[in-house]
Amino acid sequence: MGSVIEAKNLDLTFQTNDGPVHALKDVNLAIDKGEFVSFIGPSGCGKTTFLRCVAALETPTGGTLTVNGMTPDEARRNRAYGYVFQAAGLYPWRTIAKNIKLPLEIMGYSAQEQEERVKNVLELVDLAGFGEKFPWQLSGGMQQRASIARALAFDADILLMDEPFGALDEIVRDHLNEQLLALWARTGKTIGFVTHSIPEAVYLSTKIVVMSPRPGRITDVIDSPLPKERPLDIRDTPEFIEVAHRVREGLRAGHEDDV
Amino acid sequence: MKQLVAVLTVLLAIVVIWYAACIPMNIKGVLTEQERAGAEVVPPSAKDRRDMGEIGLALRNSFAIPATWAQDRPRLPAPHQVAIELWETTVQKKITSKRSLVYHGWVTLSATILGFAIGTGLGILLAVGIVHSRVMDLSVMPWAIVSQTIPIIALAPMIIVVLYSIGIQGIIPKAVISAYLSFFPVVVGMVKGLRSPDAMQLDLLRTYNASNSQVFWKLRLPASMPYLFASLKIGIAASLVGAIVGELPTGAVAGLGARLLAGSYYGQTVQIWSALFAAAILAACLVGLLGLIERAVLKRMGMAQR
Structure with missing residues (x-):
């Protein structure tokens, strides 16, 4: 079965007043139907930018990106995805x-x-x-x-979520994570989920994409060994802790050249 | 209750200052009248009095002080004189009478409302254009700003002359002047309001593949409502000023501006002041009415609770 979202050698450079900013460099990623993929990394690693590229809210400057086999803009016009922003943005x-x-x-x-x-x-x-x-x-x-x-x-078969629970407190967040998993199980949608939180990424995802900044790139892609049924206390199991550890290692590796 | 006391205190202070100000303003005229009527005035010669301070004169002729509040044509009429004139020319006159302030008020109000409608419509159209077109933003906005730097009192006669020369007179020239003053706050407020949705809101509609007109009707226009009402309140007061100014240079025979002008021709200060107050009361009512409409609309939209 073909991938729902497929990026090959994806590049995006923003021209700013302070010179070019390399937001995405050589990003290769394939997301299959029904996957729950988290993007995690520090600010400026391009995780939100990648999601916005998928949504055709940004235009890559190099490489190819397909969504349901179409260009992102065609996919947008076909209303292939729903996008959830960090703020609810409901009309008052x-x-x-x-x-x-x-x-x-x-x-x-x-x-x-x-x-x-x-x-x-x-x-x-x-x-x-x-x-x-x-x-x-x-x-x-x-x-x-x-x-x-x-x-x-x-x-829409695809749900793109850009730090949707970032502004909420821990308890509400746990509750919403649980609900989101239940919802994903019921609807079978493909979900792209941007987050800052390691536990959130590990708890939710079937695939975790670890990214690092300057230039924004993927440092690790982890296929989660956790079962599909995930009660909240799965976070105390050794498997969970191991995956979280690998994510942390990936984040640290991306930072080495910074220090 | 506390607020009421504060409001009444300020009102009382204004009235007291006003009555006090009548004394030096009117004392010389009063003393001249009293002298003619045969009263003993100190000093007796009008020539001597001319060079003396008003307050000194009032102190030396304290018997004349009550008369400063009751002259026929005072320099500064007392509050009760204005109030009585207002009462007589509104409630006690038939509204068809040429001396009725209701009649004159209506003449000015009709031009105000027509001008306000034109100005608001024009302002909204310009704002929509400015928000949607970079070219209009760059080309129209500077002119809108420049237009407001010209004193309307200088421009009004020209507008009236130009319109008269192409055969337009009556209510239209006044409405044009009043629209000229009221479109600007609407443009500024609506541009700000139509641009108030943030990038995220616009991105959201983009993900729905919404058309420009859907973005306008479903997001920009509703989001601009609070800004629109703030602008309308400024705009309607400006409209009234415009209509009054539009009545001044033509020697108009009807309208609050005409009352002001006629009053100043014939030294009828009481008439001037009552026309001024009628204008102020009218403006307050119009702004208050808009405030009520604003509350009702925003409440209906669910935005009143913010």
Whole structure:
């Protein structure tokens, strides 16, 4: 089976006032259907930039990148993915249900279909009954769940998440991680997930991509040996700790030339 | 309650200062009237009084002080004189009367509203253009700013003359001047409002492959509403000023501006002050009305709680 996302020798250089910045250098990666792939690394390692390239929000300056066998921009126009940003970014003038309808309105779903889909995804993210609330009436974690629901509302096979839980506290984060895994199991989507947190990456992923900065590049790709069923206390098992250790090593290796 | 006390204290201070100011402002005129009426005035000669300080005169002729608040044509009318004039020319006059401030107020208000509508429409259109087109941003915005550096009092007669020469008169020239003053705050506010969605919001819509018009109607326009209302409040007050200024250079026979002008021609200070107050009250009502509409709209949009 072909890869859903495939990058070959991907390069991206930003021209800034302080000269060129090499955001991505020689990135090679293949993501298969149904994988949960985390991108981890320090600031400036290009993990968000890579995700934005996949979403056609940035244009690579070299190499090839395909999404569902298309160019990223074609994939964007085919609405191949849902994107979840670090902030929930819900419209304050729309209720939660109306916020989730936003992509559906833009994509021209019928009113009845919109209603059904909103109902389904609200249940999926455990927000049933909150549809008529305005965003400010919800906690930060609930808002982020609503934004995930918004990305799930249309039939994109790929879910791209850019540090979606970065602004939330540890306890809420654990809870949302658990829910996200359940959601992934139920929907079978391919997920690209950017994070700063080693435990989060190891807990969630089937594949962990470790990146390092200046220039942004991949230093290690780890296929997780953990089972698909993951209760929260899996984080205390030796396997988990071993994977976390390898991620940490990878991060350190990427930093050696810095010191 | 505390707020009410504060408000009343300020109001009281203004009234006291006003009454006090009437004494030196009006004392010379009062003494001349009193002298003609046969009262004993110190010093008796108008020539001597001319060079004396007003406060000194008032102290030496304290009997005349009450009269400074009751002249027919005072330099500075007392608050109650203005209030009585306002009452008589609004409530007690038929609104069809040429002396009714309601009639004159309506003449000015209609030009204000027409001008405000034109100015707001123009302002929003310009802002939409500026936000969507770099060329318009670079070419229109500087002119909009320059337009506001010209004193309207200098420009108003020219606008009226030019429009008259192509056969346009009546309410339109006044509305044009009032639109000229009110479009600017709307442009500035709406440009800021339409640009208020951050990069993330725009990226999100890009991932949905939304069209420019969808971005405008679903994101930019709703996001700009709080900015729009702030601008409208400034704009409507500016519109009223524009309509009044538009009445001044034409020798208009109706409108609050015409009342101001006629009052100054005939030394009717009470009439001038009551026209000024009528304008101020009108402006306050218009801004207050916009405030109510703003609250209702934002509440309906779910944005009032922020």
